Amino acid sequence: MRFIRKILMILFFVSGNLLVAQEESPVQRWYLGLSIGVGMMDMNSNSIDLNVINHTNPVGGIFVQYQLNEQLSLRLGAEFDKREFGLQLGYQGMRYDDTSTYICYSCSYEYNNTYSNYYLTFPLLFQYSKSTNKFALNFKGGLYYSFLLSSYQYGYEELYIDPVEGLPFYHLDNNIEPGLFRIVYRGETENIINTYDAGIMLGIGGTYVLSNKMAILLEGNMQVGFQSVFLNPTMISMMHRSFQLRGGLIYRLNLNRFRQ
Numbered sequence: 001m002r003f004i005r006k007i008l009m010i011l012f013f014v015s016g017n018l019l020v021a022q023e024e025s026p027v028q029r030w031y032l033g034l035s036i037g038v039g040m041m042d043m044n045s046n047s048i049d050l051n052v053i054n055h056t057n058p059v060g061g062i063f064v065q066y067q068l069n070e071q072l073s074l075r076l077g078a079e080f081d082k083r084e085f086g087l088q089l090g091y092q093g094m095r096y097d098d099t100s101t102y103i104c105y106s107c108s109y110e111y112n113n114t115y116s117n118y119y120l121t122f123p124l125l126f127q128y129s130k131s132t133n134k135f136a137l138n139f140k141g142g143l144y145y146s147f148l149l150s151s152y153q154y155g156y157e158e159l160y161i162d163p164v165e166g167l168p169f170y171h172l173d174n175n176i177e178p179g180l181f182r183i184v185y186r187g188e189t190e191n192i193i194n195t196y197d198a199g200i201m202l203g204i205g206g207t208y209v210l211s212n213k214m215a216i217l218l219e220g221n222m223q224v225g226f227q228s229v230f231l232n233p234t235m236i237s238m239m240h241r242s243f244q245l246r247g248g249l250i251y252r253l254n255l256n257r258f259r260q
Contacts, residue, residue: 029067030253033075035217036060037246041085043229045236052238053086053114059244065127073127081121081146083240086114086155096169104169106162113155113185117193119146123201134209144223146197151189158182192232197240199225213252220245 041054061079068074094107125142161169163178170176205219225240 031065031067031073031250032253033063033065033077033217033248033250034061035063035219035246035248037244039081039083039223039242039244041083042241042243043085043238045238047236049089049091050236051088053088055084055086055114057082057084059246061121063123065250071128071130073129075123075125075127075140075142077121077123077125079121079123081119082116083119083242084114084116086112088112096173102168104162104165106160106165107169108158108160110158111155113153113157115189115193116152116154118149118151119197120149121146125201125203129207136207138205138207138217138219139203140205140219140221141200141202144199144201148193148195148197151193152187153185153189153192154187155185156182157185192230192235194227194229194231197225197227197229199223199227199240203244207250215250216247217250218247 037059039057039059041057043052043054045052059079059081061077063075063077065073065075089109089111091109093103093105094109095103121144123142123144125140127138127140129136129138159181161176161178161181166176166178170178201221201223203219203221205217207215207217209215221244223240223242223244227239229238229240230236
């Protein structure tokens, strides 16, 4: 009996170890990330007279990522997105209208204004990853939607009508006066910049595993908007476009249970 009892105890011990060995490691599907970087504007206009000054602006935010399988994941983020650009336009020599044959060569017009726009952007992206040891190469693409938080402008608009060469203009229009006229733009804009933007986002990047829970990332993205930047219909038609370079961290969340 003692021998049988010992055999049963040994079998119970071995079977218990086998059950533990058969338990699978938790499938970690949820990740939390933080990224910061710069966005380089790449906007242009259809007008050959208008010069667009593209600025480099900060961008950054947080995201949650859900792993659908070993290669494919879904990412949703919330980002602070500054988009600043300038517009310049200048004429030396003016006609009263397009059909006028007379040119006032000393008359001039100049427009120089910078717009600083602050958005809250929500990207929804699918990401494909190819891993090798601790390094993974990532390709992502999807849509984004942006809310305008605030918009500011600073610059000026200037018109000069020469008192002598502009005399024919006075005879054509009594409202025209000689001299220098200047409008200064400073402060928050009103009914100029569109209150939202939507478009596509494409990117490529890489991650490197630091530990069981932490990895660093470096990625480059391209944003292409479908909405006009300006809300005012009298303004030119321009679409948002920028290139982003950013780095950050990804943290693995322990939200899963062991599976039998």
